[in-house]
Amino acid sequence: MLYHDFSQFMAAHIQSPDTRCVLALSGGVDSRVLLHLLARYVRDNHCDAMAVHVHHGLSASADLWVERCRQWCAEAALPFQVEYIQLDTQGKGLEAAARQARYQALQQYVGEGDLLLTGQHRDDQLETFLLALKRGSGPKGLSGMAASMSFHQGWLIRPLLHRSRAEIEAYAHAHQLSWVDDESNQDTRFDRNFIRHEIMPVLLARWPHFPQAVQRSAELCASQEALLDELLQARYQAALQPDQSLSIRCLLECSDAARAQILRMWFHQFGHQMPSRAQLDNISHQVLQAKADANPRCRIGHAEVRRFGDALHYVPVYVDISDWRCPININHPVELPDGLGTLTLTERVVLTDRSTEKQAVFGLNQCCLSVPLQVIFNPEGLVASPVGRKGHHKLKKLFQEYRIPSWQRRRMPILISGQQVIAVAGLFVDEHFSGSDYELIWGTTI
Known part of the structure; x- marks a missing residue:
């Protein structure tokens, strides 16, 4: 029965013979059952499929889990790939950081129209609903997890969302499947585990059909949210x-x-x-x-x-590079900080075709080489006379006139000599240094 429902679910979501099914394989019982179901479906329907395991490095058993997943995929004749990630927990909890990093790692495997399969089930939906309720969420948060949703260039689907954990474990035992147990799932310091081990048993003992009721409520919230979006679509597009x-x-x-x-x-x-x-x-x-x-x-x-x-x-939220500075010499590209590319001062090359290059080029005269030059990003206290403008103007005012957003004003390379502004890359050259002897090339765009 479980395979029959899975097969119908997949047939409804596979829109093309070129669709690839990518299974997020953690090794837990849910994804292990999905692997078994997907392997059978691939044999029956000859579709393209693979499994990806994300190695978080949080458990001492993480390397063992990789090998177990690799073995199961080999037995199922499905391609297997491992993604090793490092978590950034700044500004978020460990669970949220792991979830975000996991989906980012999986994105690269999901091409146009492809399907990413994950193993969430009805009990997970209940936990998600209660967590959203605890946070005071509105209809969108209480909608919980959708059976299918857009993801990267394709779709994220949850074929087991209407099945209980007990049903999934029964299937695993019936087919003599082995799986891994993440010891962190027993740690009730995590909110989801607290709900799973301390709250849900009490709720289910009193109201056995509570998960089904929550699923209906989540679907109603999702429907209301979709209706709101539909009614406000014209206003949203206008804005x-x-x-x-x-x-x-x-x-x-x-x-x-x-x-x-x-x-x-x-x-x-x-x-x-x-x-x-x-x-x-x-x-x-x-x-x-x-x-x-x-x-x-x-x-x-x-x-x-x-x-x-x-x-x-x-x-x-950009890194503050206001204090960064670096000398620059002819034909020696300067690597700019925080992924801003390179800045190069070079002798002018006539008739160079840069139509396909992503760079901003400005012409300078020989006066620019009469003194040592530096590249900085802090415009505070500096003035300049852009070509075509009379008098000296504070860079702050010039940025405003050029309509440079405030968050980009300290991310535009400034070529200076002492306190004299030679040029602001990508924006203007000071009239005293404009010419055709040299070129200032910024090999990126802001």
Whole structure:
């Protein structure tokens, strides 16, 4: 019966003969059963499939789990791949960090139209629902996990979502399957494990059908959330700008409730971490309604929502490189910090075709070599005279006039001699140094 339901579920989601099925194989009983089901389905239907195990390095048994998964895949005649990851727990708990890193590692295996299979079941749905309830989530959070959802270029599917843990374990025993047990699943310091071991047994003893009721509630919440999105789609599209920012004017025309939902739609569409209610209130009342010349921001995980001009932008929290500086010489590329590429000062090459290169090029005259040059990123206190402008202007004012967002102003390389600005890469050359003898090439874009 379980294989029959699995086969129907897969047939409903495989849209092309080229669809690849990628199993997230942890080695636990859920994914172990999925491996058994998928291997049989592949034999019956000749579809493309593989399994990927993500090695978190959190358990002393992690290397053993890799070998067990490799052996099971060999027996099932399915390709097997291991992804080794390191967790970044800054700003989040261990469970959340592991989940995020795991899905990031799995993304590279999911091409257009491919399916990522994960082993969550009905008991997991109950745990997720209770965790969302504990956090005070609204309909979106209480929707829990969907049986299928878009993921990277394909889809994430959960074929076992309507099956209980007991049913899955019964299948494993019936087919004499072995699996690994993660000792951390017994640690009730983790909220999910506390619910699983301390709360769920009490609930199920009193109300045996509680998981089915939670599943219905989760589906109703998902339906209500989908309806909200449908009704607000026109307003959302009107607010969404070509650069993926949101129009402040459009947002301010909405009611508080509609504005909050549009913001959630924005976060969801681009895969950003969903804000809490307090963060939504901060965005709505502090960031949106700040003065036009203010620099408000709302931190959400490793990113910020910031205002620039008439729009809200979602930007990473960048490393502060204000104090970074480096000498630069002719034909010696400088490696810029924090992934900003290279900056090169070179003799001009005539008729060079750079149509396919991702770089910004500016011409300089010989005066630029009369003194030692440095590259910096801190514009504070500096002035310049861009070509075509009269007089000296503070870089702060020039950045405003060139409409450079505040978070990018300390990420644009500044070529200086002493306190004299020679050029701001990607933006302008000072009129005293403009020419055609040399080229300043920034091998990236901001």
